[in-house]
Amino acid sequence: MSEKPILEIKNLYKWFGENHVLTDFSLDLHKGESIAVLGKSGSGKSVLIKCVIGLMQPDKGSINVFDLNVPDLNDQELDKIRVRIGFLFQSNALYDSMTVRENLEFPLRRHWLDTKKQSVDELVMEALENVGLKETVDMMPSELSGGMRKRISIARTLILKPDIILYDEPTTGLDPITGKEISRLMVDVQKKYNTSSLIISHDLNCVNIAADKVVMLIEGRNYAEGTLEELKKIDDKKVKQFFE
Amino acid sequence: MFYNKALDSFLEEAGDISRFTAKFFREFLKPRYEFSEFLRQCFYIGYKSFGLVAVTAFIMGLVITIQSRPTLVEFGAEAWLPKMVSISLIREIAPVITALICAGKIGSGIGAELGSMRVTEQIDAMEVSGTNPFKFLVVTRVTACITMVPILAVLAIAVSLYGAYLGCNIHGVVSWKLFWNQVFETNTFSDVVPAVTKTFFFGLDIGIIGCFKGYFSKKGTEGVGRSANSAVVISSLLIFVLDLVAVQIADLLGFT
Numbered sequence: 346m347s348e349k350p351i352l353e354i355k356n357l358y359k360w361f362g363e364n365h366v367l368t369d370f371s372l373d374l375h376k377g378e379s380i381a382v383l384g385k386s387g388s389g390k391s392v393l394i395k396c397v398i399g400l401m402q403p404d405k406g407s408i409n410v411f412d413l414n415v416p417d418l419n420d421q422e423l424d425k426i427r428v429r430i431g432f433l434f435q436s437n438a439l440y441d442s443m444t445v446r447e448n449l450e451f452p453l454r455r456h457w458l459d460t461k462k463q464s465v466d467e468l469v470m471e472a473l474e475n476v477g478l479k480e481t482v483d484m485m486p487s488e489l490s491g492g493m494r495k496r497i498s499i500a501r502t503l504i505l506k507p508d509i510i511l512y513d514e515p516t517t518g519l520d521p522i523t524g525k526e527i528s529r530l531m532v533d534v535q536k537k538y539n540t541s542s543l544i545i546s547h548d549l550n551c552v553n554i555a556a557d558k559v560v561m562l563i564e565g566r567n568y569a570e571g572t573l574e575e576l577k578k579i580d581d582k583k584v585k586q587f588f589e
Numbered sequence: 590m591f592y593n594k595a596l597d598s599f600l601e602e603a604g605d606i607s608r609f610t611a612k613f614f615r616e617f618l619k620p621r622y623e624f625s626e627f628l629r630q631c632f633y634i635g636y637k638s639f640g641l642v643a644v645t646a647f648i649m650g651l652v653i654t655i656q657s658r659p660t661l662v663e664f665g666a667e668a669w670l671p672k673m674v675s676i677s678l679i680r681e682i683a684p685v686i687t688a689l690i691c692a693g694k695i696g697s698g699i700g701a702e703l704g705s706m707r708v709t710e711q712i713d714a715m716e717v718s719g720t721n722p723f724k725f726l727v728v729t730r731v732t733a734c735i736t737m738v739p740i741l742a743v744l745a746i747a748v749s750l751y752g753a754y755l756g757c758n759i760h761g762v763v764s765w766k767l768f769w770n771q772v773f774e775t776n777t778f779s780d781v782v783p784a785v786t787k788t789f790f791f792g793l794d795i796g797i798i799g800c801f802k803g804y805f806s807k808k809g810t811e812g813v814g815r816s817a818n819s820a821v822v823i824s825s826l827l828i829f830v831l832d833l834v835a836v837q838i839a840d841l842l843g844f845t
């Protein structure tokens with residue numbers, strides 16, 4: 346692709362003391378594209394996307410989003426790009442002292458003044474409809490099942506209609522059927538709003554359904570990339586592990 | 590030379606808490622005030638602790654009166670009972686008891702709540718969605734503590750005096766009017782002002798320590814428990830230290 350990527354990670358390094366988690370990781374994400382980062386547990390996938398959203402500071406390297414280098418931004422500038430990036434937490438991170446409605450309204454708070462109450466309601470309902478859980482609007486997160494919580498969490502990520510969505514293991518901890526449903530939901534969302542997504546996962550089913558391209562994160566770097574089919578053909582022990 | 594690991598980590602923590610407090614004041618002044626969250630916290634704190642504070646204060650008033658009586662009788666100064674008891678209740682016992690109860694109830698609650706929000710990444714989620722979590726969670730809770738602890742302390746003073754009134758009437762007879770007359774004769778403005786002023790600082794202490802411990806909670810459920818626990822221990826200890834300082838300052842300023 347010739348056009349400029351909207352997310353460009355270049356030579357990223359991150360280490361915690363002696364633990365070198367990311368060493369020279371690079372990745373490009375284009376508009377409308379959906380890339381999965383595959384890696385085993387503890388390989389630094391969560392660390393990677395936390396760097397992208399500015400929750401962690403990388404030790405070296407650049408992360409260009411909408412032509413801004415994330416590690417250099419101050420809080421106000423970060424806030425501005427965060428509105429355009431959705432982040433789905435591995436643990437869902439629903440606010441458990443708030444109802445589903447309040448959870449969804451929370452990202453809208455900063456626009457409180459210029460959105461009317463009615464349109465806030467509409468946005469909440471639209472987001473819930475997208476994930477098929479309209480009836481839960483007045484429930485507390487603790488009353489929902491794991492899969493429902495994941496959906497609500499996706500709805501909360503979607504409510505600002507971000508340009509990029511970062512999914513941190515959207516299907517772990519779910520049964521295969523629900524996992525598939527969530528993966529299809531991700532595809533629907535991507536089509537509907539023409540977002541780009543970066544999907545962190547080790548669930549091949551999910552990757553198969555939701556991603557156009559796969560990047561293998563092994564030993565802290567971009568070890569191999571291509572479509573799932575291409576990767577399956579690679580004759581390398583570390584890559585093969587994933588497909589056995 | 591005098592390197593000591595425990596002392597070192599103590600000083601480090603003290604430094605972190607001071608920085609946290611400074612950040613609280615900075616963020617407090619910056620606009621985008623989370624007023625509704627502040628009110629919610631105030632209501633929550635008042636609602637959660639009022640019953641406990643009232644019962645404890647009432648019993649304290651009653652018990653201290655009953656305990657003080659024999660000594661005064663020995664000196665033939667039984668008539669001084671309301672005066673003596675009300676001084677210690679107003680100046681010392683009611684404010685400190687209130688603060689300790691709030692430290693146990695609110696401080697641990699805040700520590701556990703923020704701690705579990707930290708552990709389940711809810712604080713990160715707030716940050717990602719463009720809300721300043723420090724402002725939304727910490728500033729509102731600390732200001733609510735600073736507002737509510739003095740109010741609770743004043744209520745505690747009133748309730749404990751009522752307890753003292755009943756205590757005076759177990760053996761002797763002291764009329765309602767005489768009791769309050771005596772109370773207001775001995776306790777003037779200069780007794781009440783330092784007593785209430787220090788509760789603002791108790792509130793600050795409870796809020797800051799609870800938030801600090803929760804906000805920087807370690808991962809895992811154990812971390813949350815530890816946050817709640819050390820929030821109570823440290824803020825209770827600090828209450829006594831602040832009390833000591835407050836007495837000295839009041840003394841220097843001539844509030845005796």
Ligand SMILES: Nc1ncnc2c1ncn2[C@@H]1O[C@H](COP(=O)(O)OP(=O)(O)OP(=O)(O)O)[C@@H](O)[C@H]1O
Pocket residue numbers: 361364366384385386387388389390391392393435514
């Ligand atoms: N805040 C932190 N402080 C120190 N080390 C950390 C921190 N966060 C992550 N690490 C380390 O970074 C490594 C990668 O962690 P990360 O959470 O990114 O794994 P992951 O690939 O997301 O795994 P999983 O699939 O289990 O979620 C781990 O070895 C972990 O110990």
Ligand SMILES: [Mg+2]
Pocket residue numbers: 390391392435513514
């Ligand atoms: Mg992870």
